[in-house]
Amino acid sequence: MTLNQNELQAPILRIMVVDDNANHAAGIKQLIELQSMHKVVGICSNGDEAVRRVGHTDVDIVLMDMNMPELDGISAIQQILVKKPEIKILTLTGSDDPDTVYKAMRAGGRGYILKTMITTQLMRALEDINAGRIFMPTSIATKFFDEFHTIVQKVSQPDPHRQALLSQLTSREKEVLKLLTEGLTYKSISDRLVISETTVKTHVNNIFQKLQVNDRTQAVLYALKFGLVDTSDKLPSVV
Numbered sequence: 001m002t003l004n005q006n007e008l009q010a011p012i013l014r015i016m017v018v019d020d021n022a023n024h025a026a027g028i029k030q031l032i033e034l035q036s037m038h039k040v041v042g043i044c045s046n047g048d049e050a051v052r053r054v055g056h057t058d059v060d061i062v063l064m065d066m067n068m069p070e071l072d073g074i075s076a077i078q079q080i081l082v083k084k085p086e087i088k089i090l091t092l093t094g095s096d097d098p099d100t101v102y103k104a105m106r107a108g109g110r111g112y113i114l115k116t117m118i119t120t121q122l123m124r125a126l127e128d129i130n131a132g133r134i135f136m137p138t139s140i141a142t143k144f145f146d147e148f149h150t151i152v153q154k155v156s157q158p159d160p161h162r163q164a165l166l167s168q169l170t171s172r173e174k175e176v177l178k179l180l181t182e183g184l185t186y187k188s189i190s191d192r193l194v195i196s197e198t199t200v201k202t203h204v205n206n207i208f209q210k211l212q213v214n215d216r217t218q219a220v221l222y223a224l225k226f227g228l229v230d231t232s233d234k235l236p237s238v239v
Contacts, residue, residue: 012038015041015061015062015126016061017040018063019063020045022045028040032122041058047072047075047076048071048076050064051083055083061088061089062088064109073091073093074103074107074188075188077104077107077108078107089129092113092118093115096139101136101144103185110135111135113135117137169207175193176189176204177220177223180220181223181224186204204216
């Protein structure tokens with residue numbers, strides 16, 4: 001492998017790959033080592049293992065799958081950043097759903113890449129987030145911000161009736177909604193409030209019905225618009 005001068009001068013990154021698909025994780029490791037001087041310092045099959053290993057492993061960037069057994073990617077991101085807030089996390093997923101993008105970035109992810117794009121965009125993604133920038137492929141960013149602006153425009157229209165709907169929420173439902181705005185998963189909310197995931201889902205369904213919204217993103221933006229939570233608590237800025 002021949003490296004150009006810029007590649008020789010670039011910092012060597014220590015990378016951990018977290019993916020429950022062993023073949024996919026091995027393929028990412030091989031790609032990184034073929035296309036760069038970066039080092040894969042660990043491969044983890046689930047979020048629990050990743051959280052444990054970052055505590056005693058020097059890691060610069062974690063490539064985090066979103067859908068895994070035991071501890072999902074969102075919860076793993078949150079727990080890793082509590083231990084080592086300096087670690088940068090690039091989320092890996094097969095979904096370009098705007099709500100999934102929101103949850104990943106809200107949890108602390110610095111980049112979002114589809115697994116189908118890894119062979120062509122992974123090196124750029126690593127470079128961007130290591131430099132402190134947000135990485136999001138144009139197709140995903142366009143879909144995310146189109147959805148975001150559509151929802152913002154919908155809830156920004158003056159509507160005393162819709163604003164009054166918040167008063168219909170119980171204290172517990174308001175607690176759950178506030179935790180949703182913090183990017184927590186249902187499991188994390190159940191742990192925080194010491195209730196079952198089934199109870200959390202029941203509260204969320206009640207919230208959707210009372211606020212007359214269809215999904216988590218709409219509920220969160222509704223809460224931000226009408227002052228249920230601090231509007232300064234928002235997504236990371238794109239550098």
